[in-house]
Each structure stands twice: as structure tokens, then as C-alpha cells.
Amino acid sequence: MGQYEQASKELLELIGGSENINVVTHCATRMRFVLNDTGKADAKAIEDMAIVKGTFTNAGQFQIIIGNEVSKFYNEFTKIAGVDDTSKDDAKVAAKQNLNPLQRLISNLAEIFTPLIPALVVGGLILGFRNIIGEIPNFGPNGDQALVELSQFWSGANHFLWLIGEAIFHFLPVGIVWSITRKMGTTQILGIVLGLTLVSPQLLNAYGVAGAEEIPFWDFGFAQVDMIGYQAQVIPAILAGFVLAYLEIWLRKFIPNVISMIFVPFFALLPAVIIAHVVLGPIGWTIGDWISTVVYNGLTSGFGWLFASVFGFLYAPLVITGLHHMTNAIDLQLMSQFDGTMLWPMIALSNIAQGSAVVAIIFLHKKDEKEQQVSIPAAISCYLGVTEPAMFGINLKYGFPFLAAMIGSAIAGTVSVASGVMANSIGVGGIPGFLSIQAAHWLMFFVAMAIAIAVPIILTMVLAKSPMGKKTYERLGK
Structure with a gap:
């Protein structure tokens, strides 16, 4: 008998049997199921299993928290269940069958921005570091100079680091169009080329349009087209990327394979570039503004x-629905137009608040070793910006910590x-997010951060002893 044979058989029965499993895969700590009928899964009984540390449903997937041994459990489970190994991409496609049209739209938007998040985070940290060495005048003999004014090394480092910051944010349209072609299964290099045409040095930089005395243009005799770049612009890049992808998909339906390598790229890219600069660019710019x-x-x-209070209160529920992915586009648009964003600090504060509510649960349930295997890593990851383990594994399970975090987030966001x-x-x-805050606002952000930590902890402890908390514990059999 394998190490997890009995547990696998039990889970298979509680999940509704092999015939109820459409797709199953796993991540670092969780089993991810796309079920034919989610109503057949007995979530309460599954959570009572010794190996299971919690369950939740997100993005059309029924997810079971196993822990670090998930890969071994997964291998044994799939053998017993008689289901094939499946890729995460296949799981996402299957999961979309359980989503309504709005959820599918948001899921598609998430799939565009998710591959870009590592670069955006790196860019944020680099801009934050440049913020410290270039904007904070608290150094020198009189405490009134920035590091770049005192040291040639830091001055050079400041200029050098902008090389990366510019590549990430100014040339963001390249990444967006590439991500769309990747998602749509079309030719990715064409997406990169189209993105580059939106930020070409030939064009008037998007940041210089407002102050330009004269905008250059292409003169075709019968028409003139403004030579405007779309550096850091999100919506023009999204629109252009989908036009390119759908053009290529359409062309491949009737152009023979023998000549497709020549004609499909040409007749997809050229019209897409023209449409992007003549029609979609100006429209997307207007919508984004x-x-x-x-x-x-x-x-x-x-x-x-x-x-602020409404957004702070509702941001965590937006994460549950997936609607929070829309804020990426809004943040990037705010950065482009106003040289900064007031929205993102509230997002960081909301994440911190969710982590703080988990900290209270850790303290309240310090004798529950099984739960602490979920709650402690969840709190740490939440403070570092990844909220799903905390929200789905702990806060939504009990309910009142989630509410406490929402209230703390609302207050902190309002102060911010x-x-x-x-x-x-x-x-x-999360907590390292202060590096992205403009230096002049660090003090008040730390005040808001303290609120996002203290209020959820206190409220969670208070609510745990309230009628709401007592009913929750009764429901969970604790």
C-alpha cells in the first residue's frame, strides 16, 4: 500500500468519483480540480481529512490545500482515480466552463497581466530604490542632500538603474502585446514587433505629447497620421494585440500551409500596425485618459x-471574483498620466490587513498544529503580497477575520x-511595498500600514468572542 493510498481513495469518494473529475492538476501546495458537478464534492468532509488543511473554490477550480507533500499525493491520487496528468493551461481552459461571461473576461485579462507581474514588481522595487537614493534629502553634513548629490557612485547607479525601469514601464506595450499573442497561441515574435512599433524612437514620446509645440506626422498625400508613441500605455497595446492575434487566426483558416509562413505574418502584421496607429492608438489613449x-x-x-473607504473595504472581495486584475491596468494608466498612483498603496494596505487578520487567528489557535501549518505560511506570504492562501485558507473559512481585515483596509486606505x-x-x-511609495509620503504610509496591522488583529480577536465568532466555531465544530 502506498503512503497516500487510503487518503487518495477517501478523497476520490468525497470528490464525487472519477466520473466527476474533468481536470486535476496541482501547484506548490494545492490540488486543483475542475469538477463536472461541484455540488457532488463534500467540502466539509474533505476538510476533516487528516492530510487536508483547507479547501476553497476560485476561478472555476475546487482547490484542496495539502501542503508541501502535494506532488507525492497527486501522483498517487491520479493513479487510483485513473485520471491523466494534465497541464495547468489545460486546467485553466477547462475551468472557464464554470465561469460566466464577466468572469471569463476578467480571467482573460488576468492571463494577459499575470506573466508581466514579475517584471512589474522588479520595476517597482528598482524605482523604489531610486526613490531612496535620489529623492530623500536626509543625508550629508547638514542632512539636506540626497545620496546622488553626495556620491558619484550613487549618481551613476541611479542613472544605470533607470535602464531597467525604462525597459519595464516605458516599453510596457511590448510585453502586453507579446502576452496576448502567447495567450492566443499566435506568433509571439509578431507581437513583439507590433509592440515595438508602438514605442519606436521615431515617434514622439507619449510623455512629451502634452508639451509638444508641433506633433510630427506621416504624410501620405491624401491623409496624415500623427507619429505619436504609446510608451506605458495599456489600452492601445491591448487593442492592438487582439487585432493582430485575431487577424492571424483568421488568415490561417484559408491560407494554405505551403505559403502560410510568408503570407500569414505579412498580412497579419502590416494591417495590425496600420490599424494600431490610425485607429486603435488614438481611441485607446482617449479611453485610458x-x-x-x-x-x-x-x-x-x-x-x-x-x-478610498469603499475601495479599501471591497478590494479583498474583488480578489475573490478576479476583478482585482483590472486595477493593474488602471494603476499603469495612472502612472503614465500622473507620474504616480494613489490606488496601489491601498492595494498593498489591503494585503497587509488580510495578513494581520491571520496573525490574530494564529494567536487565537496557537494550540491547533494542523491549522498553523496553513496559517503561518499564509500570513508570511500575505505580508509579502500573495493573499490567496490567507484569504481562502483561513479568513474566508472563519468569516469574521475576513470582515475584520476589510474594515482595517478601509480605514487604512482612507488615511492613505x-x-x-x-x-x-x-x-x-505587502510590507515591502513602502519602497514604491514616493519619499515625501513615507511617514503617512507607515501610519496607514500600522492601522492595517493593528485594526484587523484587534477586531479579529474581538469578533472571535462575539456572537458571530461563536456561531462560526459552532459551525466548524470547534
């Missing part, structure tokens, strides 16, 4: 505190916005 202006005005108006806290860029969405 409209969205970022509405958000910025909402945050800086007399009702900014209300906007009321104080005008602005980030240079997207960064690590």
Missing part, C-alpha cells in the same frame, strides 16, 4: 475619503488617500 482621470479625480476630490500618499509604481503588494 478617461478612466485614469475619473479614478484620479475620484481620489483627489472632496469625496476621496469615501472612494486623505494624506495624498502616492506610489511611483506597482511594487510588492
